Amino acid sequence: MHPQLEVLLQIQDLKGQQRELAEGDDARQVEAEEFHMNVEDALRAIDQKLEELEGELDPPIRARYKRMSRSYHRVVVPVIGGNCFGCFVSIPTSVSSDIRSNDRIHHCENCGRFLYVIG
């Protein structure tokens, strides 16, 4: 897997967790009641980690990530059944077979999201 794609996946996972804790009442409740999590502290810690991870991105990738983040919650999406799982538009076969190894950074030609294939 391309190291930058690995960082992007980590960022996206953390952003998902951040959003769920910040906006999801059920998630906040489960984490606070069952696991005694201090949700506000957790959100601050996630923010800090996100900043660290974003610092690991190469400048052009970081710039693209930041730009895309302004439009979409999910900037890194899987290719499922040959379709971008962000905009659901079909990925050209030539690109689709190249993505399979996750060794290069690919974007959806339609929506611009970063693409990967689940192993």
Added chain:
Amino acid sequence: MELREFFNKEAVSLDLKGESKDEILKELIGLLGLDEKSEGILFKMLKRRENLGSTGIGRGIAIPHCRSLVVNRLRVAFGRKPGGVDFKAIDNEPVYNFFLIVAPPLEVSNQYLPVLGKIAQFAKEPDVPRRLAEITQPEDFLALLEEKGF
């Protein structure tokens, strides 16, 4: 929705070898049969969740959980460490039983939180720690879930 529908015996280990929190997490992840890179990403995510507060809920039970892009459907695993391990649980006691839950960021059927809640509920049953200590094969674990109505 029943918990036993999500478990299969291949994702049950009654003899975890790990001696530390990290080793146990890696072993649990190994039960999901992901590729190496995905395992690494998932480990980091679970560690980050643990750093926000241990998922050891007491009575020898922990429920490590997170959402991650490395899975395309909800995945669960169960592991037992007969000697117990320090998991920084809420009650500061060793943890013997581990339920791993991983879900993709988007799920059509939205099962992640209900499954997490059900496992927590199962874990609170008074005799569950003892019953989990008694099981001898993965099928017994599935049978226990069924017997308890989970």
